[in-house]
Amino acid sequence: MHLNIALFGIAREIVGQPTLEIDVAAGQSARGLLAELHARYPALASLSSLAVAVNNEYAADDAPLHERDEIALIPPVSGG
């Protein structure tokens, strides 16, 4: 399946673009997506944390992703 991933902050800078299109196996989990992205962009592994958000909520590691989901990569937040 084809996913569009929104990138922010240092994750956007590491990947070098604000969105990323990626093909993954149908039903791929958030954890599986992160493993795929770590393989492509090793610098992501240096971050203190990296979460996947689905439809404006933090996704559980084993949550299956769907093509129509709004997916984003969330590096360590630092608001306030």
Place this chain on the structure above:
Amino acid sequence: MIHIDLTDQPIDVAAALRSVEADGAGAINTFIGTVRNQSTGRAVVRLEYEAYDSMALHQLRKVAEQAQEKWPMLQAVTVIHRKGTLHIGDVAVVVAVSTPHRAESFAACQYIIDTLKQVVTIWKKEFYLDGDVWVAAHP
């Protein structure tokens, strides 16, 4: 009553305070986060805040709703966060709450700003004379 905003315009602190006024409130408590001139000993020139707007607004509302569950006597909550470029002394965030008595107003205000810092999808980049850093990005 919950009021949440994410803005690239200067925050009107007085208006934020007025927004939580309530006849049943004997206490209004406010946290104002401002831009400091140094970070771990390095002189800060400016900050840039980036936000994942839709998720940040959703998560801010959830934090405010969680505060209302923990402190059902909360009369009103306002949270406003800046994004874009900020300079020394600028207001980055305002949390204002009103409650019948003061103890809950301190607790709720602290809960909201502490939780905001943990979950809300806003990122701060500090610019120094000789470089820049995404805050908290690396261990």
